[in-house]
Amino acid sequence: MFVRNLTFKSTNLGDNVSLMLCFTPPVQTLYKDQFPVAWKVTTLAARGRSVMNATYVSQLGFSASQVGEGSLVTAGNYTPIDVGESTTLQLDNTANPPVYHWTDPEPRKGLTSVQAVNGTGQYSGIGLGFITDLDGPNEDFNSAIMYPQVGAGLAVTAEFTPVLSAYVALDYQETQMIRADIQSVAPIWTKNLLSLGASTTIVITKNAMGGYEAQQIGANVGEVDDGVDGTEIPKSIDWFDGQTRVYCATLSFPSSYSVQSSLKTLSEHLLKKGYGVRLVFKGKTTEARIHLVLPMNTSCNQAEKEVLGFIEGHEYHTRGAIVARDGEVMAWTIGRLSLWASISPATPDWYASQKAIPDFAEVLGKEYAGALEGAQGNTNGDVNEKTANGTANGYLAPDAAPQVPAPVSYGKTRTPARKASAMNLSAA
Numbered sequence: 001m002f003v004r005n006l007t008f009k010s011t012n013l014g015d016n017v018s019l020m021l022c023f024t025p026p027v028q029t030l031y032k033d034q035f036p037v038a039w040k041v042t043t044l045a046a047r048g049r050s051v052m053n054a055t056y057v058s059q060l061g062f063s064a065s066q067v068g069e070g071s072l073v074t075a076g077n078y079t080p081i082d083v084g085e086s087t088t089l090q091l092d093n094t095a096n097p098p099v100y101h102w103t104d105p106e107p108r109k110g111l112t113s114v115q116a117v118n119g120t121g122q123y124s125g126i127g128l129g130f131i132t133d134l135d136g137p138n139e140d141f142n143s144a145i146m147y148p149q150v151g152a153g154l155a156v157t158a159e160f161t162p163v164l165s166a167y168v169a170l171d172y173q174e175t176q177m178i179r180a181d182i183q184s185v186a187p188i189w190t191k192n193l194l195s196l197g198a199s200t201t202i203v204i205t206k207n208a209m210g211g212y213e214a215q216q217i218g219a220n221v222g223e224v225d226d227g228v229d230g231t232e233i234p235k236s237i238d239w240f241d242g243q244t245r246v247y248c249a250t251l252s253f254p255s256s257y258s259v260q261s262s263l264k265t266l267s268e269h270l271l272k273k274g275y276g277v278r279l280v281f282k283g284k285t286t287e288a289r290i291h292l293v294l295p296m297n298t299s300c301n302q303a304e305k306e307v308l309g310f311i312e313g314h315e316y317h318t319r320g321a322i323v324a325r326d327g328e329v330m331a332w333t334i335g336r337l338s339l340w341a342s343i344s345p346a347t348p349d350w351y352a353s354q355k356a357i358p359d360f361a362e363v364l365g366k367e368y369a370g371a372l373e374g375a376q377g378n379t380n381g382d383v384n385e386k387t388a389n390g391t392a393n394g395y396l397a398p399d400a401a402p403q404v405p406a407p408v409s410y411g412k413t414r415t416p417a418r419k420a421s422a423m424n425l426s427a428a
Contacts, residue, residue, distance in 0.1 A: 004056045004193045010044040010204040017044050020172050023144040025161045026274035026295045031180035037073050037143040038172045057132050062116040064100035065127035067148050071177040077413045078141045081105045086115035101410040117155045126150050146177050159296040162193040168212045189214035194276045247292040247303035249325040256284045269310050299353045300327040
């Protein structure tokens, strides 16, 4: 799990202007069946200094959410969930009013996505977000993406890439669901948070044309300060967390002086596209190595086209050539141990973007894998299959005597500390 602390600052902007942060992961169905939620909103002052702090934590969670008046999203009972797990939203009709609750998350063997199944028997809203201060006194669920109409028995499956965008001068409130019309407005700042260090400051200013700009203070994980040669850029904590494919290439440039500036320009472009970027410089040579952690539903072949297209479409100082390339695909994972296989354009995996991971027992052999599983505390055991609505097998026969239903267990379902509603568990 990693944490990203962001600080947005401004001084004497000349006008009071709103600043809104929201997550815009690179998925094709964004603004179709899933919508961003305004995470942080503030007003930057015309005079004096303004500061807004925001903290992202990679601990994901699902919530039973509703969209109310003004498209405001109310996050109800929620559950933490880890990569490769699934949970089911259920409705306890024995309570008055009925209570939404979640089954305890269970592992989905060989997958790196998170999944929420609507087992309420009716249309329900499901929110995907993250949890700050888990199990602490200030624990809170932060809505990032809203699925407003999930049909009965259907599932939400996501591989969340934390691409954060900052917009100014828009009329949104915190927790408000954002509609597709925002696509006509360009954000002043967009970053994949995986590419940032633990703490980042962004300074917002007004330019000579009356528009607003954002300048990031501090290098990305994939960037290096001028004058530093022959070193490998330190990777971020949990660099490959939740990722299963990496594209690698050796790039050659016209001169050693153009390597850093060219790669900086290329990296900025790729980060905006949702890639994680890691650079390895080879001293004062004309070559450097680039590693791209691929966004969801992206193949190594697509990543290479992205790199080539950018190089060919820009000025001479960014012109370069790919002199060698390969890739890596995760073969299996258990806990914090994973095995990666090398791939190339001659292998089918180079052109695939499927995220399913083979059972590690098939790779290492059942005997060794079983021993490893025992050492890991049986973290990758078989999944207990359930029906979509969580109904247990077996029913009472028509002539059976009525039975008093057992109390419904809410498992590890959590109640938000803010904005109590009928969706929340009542205090005992």
